[in-house]
Amino acid sequence: MIKGVVLLDEDLHLLLSYRFFRLQRRHKCLARYLCPRGAKRRLLAKITTTGRARWPILASTIQQGGKVELFKKTLDPVFALAVIAVLDIFLFLTIGAWTVGGGETMMTGLMAQAILGEDLKRLPFWSLVFQPHWDYWKMYISLGMFFGAFLGAVLSKEFYLRVPRRLSEWVMITLGGLLMGVGIRLAFVCNVSTFFGLTPEMNLGGYLAVSGIVAGAWVGSLVYKKMLEG
Amino acid sequence: MSTIAECMIAFIFGSVVGLLVQRSRFCNTAALRDAIMFQTYRNTKALLVAMMILTLGFTAFMTVGAGHPLDFDVGLNTFLGLFLFGVGMVLAGACTVSTWVKAAEGNVGAVWALLFTFIGMFLFSLLWSYNQWPPAPASMTGDPNPEALQAGFANARTLQEKTGIPAIVFGLIQFAVLLGIYRAIRRKEKAREQDDAHE
Numbered sequence: 335m336i337k338g339v340v341l342l343d344e345d346l347h348l349l350l351s352y353r354f355f356r357l358q359r360r361h362k363c364l365a366r367y368l369c370p371r372g373a374k375r376r377l378l379a380k381i382t383t384t385g386r387a388r389w390p391i392l393a394s395t396i397q398q399g400g401k402v403e404l405f406k407k408t409l410d411p412v413f414a415l416a417v418i419a420v421l422d423i424f425l426f427l428t429i430g431a432w433t434v435g436g437g438e439t440m441m442t443g444l445m446a447q448a449i450l451g452e453d454l455k456r457l458p459f460w461s462l463v464f465q466p467h468w469d470y471w472k473m474y475i476s477l478g479m480f481f482g483a484f485l486g487a488v489l490s491k492e493f494y495l496r497v498p499r500r501l502s503e504w505v506m507i508t509l510g511g512l513l514m515g516v517g518i519r520l521a522f523v524c525n526v527s528t529f530f531g532l533t534p535e536m537n538l539g540g541y542l543a544v545s546g547i548v549a550g551a552w553v554g555s556l557v558y559k560k561m562l563e564g
Numbered sequence: 565m566s567t568i569a570e571c572m573i574a575f576i577f578g579s580v581v582g583l584l585v586q587r588s589r590f591c592n593t594a595a596l597r598d599a600i601m602f603q604t605y606r607n608t609k610a611l612l613v614a615m616m617i618l619t620l621g622f623t624a625f626m627t628v629g630a631g632h633p634l635d636f637d638v639g640l641n642t643f644l645g646l647f648l649f650g651v652g653m654v655l656a657g658a659c660t661v662s663t664w665v666k667a668a669e670g671n672v673g674a675v676w677a678l679l680f681t682f683i684g685m686f687l688f689s690l691l692w693s694y695n696q697w698p699p700a701p702a703s704m705t706g707d708p709n710p711e712a713l714q715a716g717f718a719n720a721r722t723l724q725e726k727t728g729i730p731a732i733v734f735g736l737i738q739f740a741v742l743l744g745i746y747r748a749i750r751r752k753e754k755a756r757e758q759d760d761a762h763e
Contacts, residue, residue: 411610414588418581419614423621425577429570430632431622432577434660442685459689471570476664478578479585483668486586498673510656511677513648515684519692521645522636524660525592525653528646529611531634534618535626536720536734539638546643550650551596558654559601 422530429471431531434479435524437472439464442515502561521546585665592659596650605749612746616739623735626721633721639714 422432443466447454454460487493498504518524523532523543532540584590588610595607625631653659656677658666663681666674708716720731 409584409588411588411590411607412613414584414590415610415614416617418584419617419621421577421580422614422618423625425573426622426631426633427625428565428573431618431634432581433634434664438660438681439685442682442689445682446686446689457689457693459692463692464689469567469571471567471574474571474574475578475581478575478580479582479661479664480578480668481575482579482582482584483586483665484582485579486583487669490587492586493670495670495672498676503673504676506655507657507673507677508680510652510654511680512684512687513652514656514660514677515652515681515686516688517645517647517649517652517684518660518681519645519685519688520648521642522638523642523646525646525649526660527634529592529615530618532719534615534622534738535633536619536623536718536723536731536738537634537638538715538718539634539636539642542638542642542715543646546646547650548596550647550652551593551654552600552650553647554651554654555597555600557651558597 419530431527431535432475433472433524433527433531434476435518435522435527437470437474437476438524439519440466440470440473441476444468506558506561517550581661582665582668585661586669591662593653593657593662597654603752605753609746609749612742612749616742616746619735619738619742620732623720623731623738626719626731626735627724629721633719635717635719637709637714637717 418432425432443454443460443464446460447466454466460466484493498507514524521543523539525547528540528543528547531537533544534540590607590610592607592611595611598604598606599608622631622633626633656663658674658677660681663674663678667678708714720734723729723734724731
């Protein structure tokens with residue numbers, strides 16, 4: 335019996351749009367999200383067993399419990415996040431809590447400076463709020479995440495090129511990226527600072543941001559469902 | 565602390581986070597989206613546990629005046645911005661953390677999303693430069709400023725300063741609320757497991 339099958343995020347696009355839908359048709363489920371629970375699990379099991387060749391990563395994510403092998407089995411996210419939380423408390427004590435959006439903004443500024451040169455200074459945002467400079471610590475968290483994830487992916491043999499195949503996926507990703515960028519700048523925070531910084535500090539902004547992000551995710555899910563079904 | 569030391573600590577912290585997130589396949593987007601779309605809570609539980617630990621840690625240190633809390637004004641723009649962010653992250657299939665992690669795994673879609681996040685930020689900087697809203701630094705006073713649509717900021721430390729009640733007390737209340745949500749999710753999962761067993 336396959337227990338605790340985990341659907342991977344990047345495969346979710348593919349799975350939902352192709353196999354999941356077709357398999358569910360075959361299993362005579364009327365609507366994708368109204369499927370009886372048992373049937374859903376059988377489908378998941380089927381996807382995992384049949385999808386092994388095409389998506390090797392899926393097979394590697396079947397959790398069998400027992401001891402943790404860092405580069406063989408998927409870690410329990412609760413354990414991983416607990417470790418991150420403890421480290422984040424140390425970071426909070428030394429420089430400040432974990433955020434990502436600020437570092438990304440600084441990277442945007444540096445990239446814009448590389449392209450536009452001194453002309454960038456004519457935009458008040460880049461001279462008043464964010465003056466591009468290389469020694470901004472938040473930027474190095476993002477670069478570190480990239481490095482750490484690359485290391486993890488290579489060591490566990492999960493590094494391979496994945497390219498979205500359909501035009502609709504490209505459109506969704508492009509729109510999503512733009513909305514994320516605008517959203518981060520409008521709010522001055524991203525989801526990391528919301529969940530791992532502001533809310534645990536009990537900042538008023540944390541509660542505002544959590545309600546915003548939940549509302550947004552809900553609307554986003556509706557749009558996502560529509561696009562998958564249409 | 566010197567700037568270089570700060571950057572190095574940040575890089576090391578980021579590397580550990582990247583590795584752990586990659587190995588655990590945690591994703592913030594999935595934490596919200598899967599709970600909404602599929603009623604599965606694998607990532608949501610992890611998010612709640614992290615928030616519980618952080619609430620206790622942060623408020624405990626804020627009680628004694630240690631740590632570096634974020635101080636900036638919030639208001640309607642916080643809600644609106646994160647609303648757009650929420651829609652965007654579901655469409656892109658990744659949040660700020662997982663775009664980096666997925667890009668490092670060789671996901672071309674994530675690199676594309678990241679590129680357009682940068683473009684989105686730059687576009688907004690043009691808009692900000694055009695009318696300087698929100699929030700122009702002058703409107704950020706730390707106190708409510710309705711004309712500038714700013715609600716000021718308040719956190720466990722400022723609550724402690726205003727009321728004299730230690731920050732950790734507020735932290736414990738928030739911890740209890742988060743634990744309540746976590747337990748509700750566990751109850752739901754257990755009920756489902758029993759349902760499945762009966763089938």
